Amino acid sequence: PTTATALSDLSADELESFLENQRTAYAELQGRGLKLDLTRGKPSVAQLDLCNELLGLPKGHLDAGGTDVRNYGGLSGITELREMFADLLWVETEQVVAGGNSSLTMMHDCLVQLLLHGAPDSPRPWSQEERVRFICPVPGYDRHFTMLASYGIEMLTVPMHEDGPDVAAVRELVKDPAVKGMWIVPTYANPSGSTCSQEVASALASMETAAPDFRIFWDNAYAFHHLTEDEAKSADILTLASGSGHPDRPIMFASTSKITFAGSGVAFLAASKANVDWYLGHQQFASIGPDKVNQLRHAQFFGSAEGVRAHMARHREILAPKFAAVDEALTSALEGRAVATWSKPSGGYFVNLDVLDGTATRVVELAKAAGIALTPAGASFPHGHDPRDRNIRLAPSFPVLDEVRTAMAGVATCVLLAAAETLSG
Ligand code: PLP
Missing domain, CATH: 3.40.640.10 (Type I PLP-dependent aspartate aminotransferase-like (Major domain))
Structure with a gap:
């Protein structure tokens, strides 16, 4: 169990044992054989199902x-x-x-x-x-x-x-x-x-x-x-x-x-x-x-326009718990560690995760090897080049809620492992 100390405040020995713990956690993660995808902001099947009535429309043709x-x-x-x-x-x-x-x-x-x-x-x-x-x-x-x-x-x-x-x-x-x-x-x-x-x-x-x-x-x-x-x-x-x-x-x-x-x-x-x-x-x-x-x-x-607004409230019911799950998973694993910050959006389709400088590519690579597909590091910058290599875009809309929880706990493990690797030089 982790006490939430900033990784940069750990002694060399503490950091070494933290790194070992993260390696163990990561090996367990890999052992689970996950196959999850948080790469793109696609509506989920449940969201698409909200509109199935469209398949029987229009009534008439004028x-x-x-x-x-x-x-x-x-x-x-x-x-x-x-x-x-x-x-x-x-x-x-x-x-x-x-x-x-x-x-x-x-x-x-x-x-x-x-x-x-x-x-x-x-x-x-x-x-x-x-x-x-x-x-x-x-x-x-x-x-x-x-x-x-x-x-x-x-x-x-x-x-x-x-x-x-x-x-x-x-x-x-x-x-x-x-x-x-x-x-x-x-x-x-x-x-x-x-x-x-x-x-x-x-x-x-x-x-x-x-x-x-x-x-x-x-x-x-x-x-x-x-x-x-x-x-x-x-x-x-x-x-x-x-x-x-x-x-x-x-x-x-x-x-x-x-x-x-x-x-x-x-x-x-x-x-x-x-x-x-x-x-x-x-x-x-x-x-x-x-x-x-x-x-x-x-x-x-x-x-009517009001109909559009009412329909968006039904999307919100499906999406809001997924965004809450992202925040919960990141907070419980990363709070106090001073190796990541993330957005808590009140709308849209994405969570913006900034990890320790120089580790975003490594985090995405670790996640991929554990069966969690993330948007490539740097994708949110021209020519795919994030000068600080810290930005990761998370797209939690498509997977079902349980998968979002599992994926984000896994991502948090990758964030900690990559940070510990870098800090221990
Ligand atoms: N603009 C932004 C900011 C988007 O995030 C997306 C899809 O992710 C699009 C446009 C695509 O829009 P459309 O499906 O209307 O082409």
């Missing part, structure tokens, strides 16, 4: 305006679903596009259009600039970074704080005209769990940028994904931006991937009318219209 959803057309999506999500995202219906099944695809489409054509306020297409740079709050979402990397866009990191990206660092970077945009996950960020405050959002909306066509990719993937009754409100970035004279700066994205079916949901883009027209103006060459049958069945399934 939307509220009488359009036959089975046919081509309606590039911006069906009105009743756009209205519902405009209400949820605090924007006007004309500012919302309901698209296909993936918001990541909409982000990618925007980026490619900026590269190939530029925006109306661009001096030239981004691809004709000598270099294009993007601000990336870290830790952040790995697919944001790999998307930029695939187009050779340079990534400049800024720290992600409890209230959003480090504004002073962002203000410094946007003095460079090559800095064309930035990512933000404003609500319950992946993976830090933090929520961008009104003050930070307002500063980002109003700051001077050297690039006249600076864009904020405001990825509100977890806008409604509360884990407690204390529901975070996303800052109203479109109003803040238009109020400070930069109406076209933000492009907001959201989807029902973690509300209904992750692979068969509906994605949304919300922006100024000028940005929406720009987006659809290019999109018209790529599609005759989105899957309106899927959009109609979503509109019928939810019924």
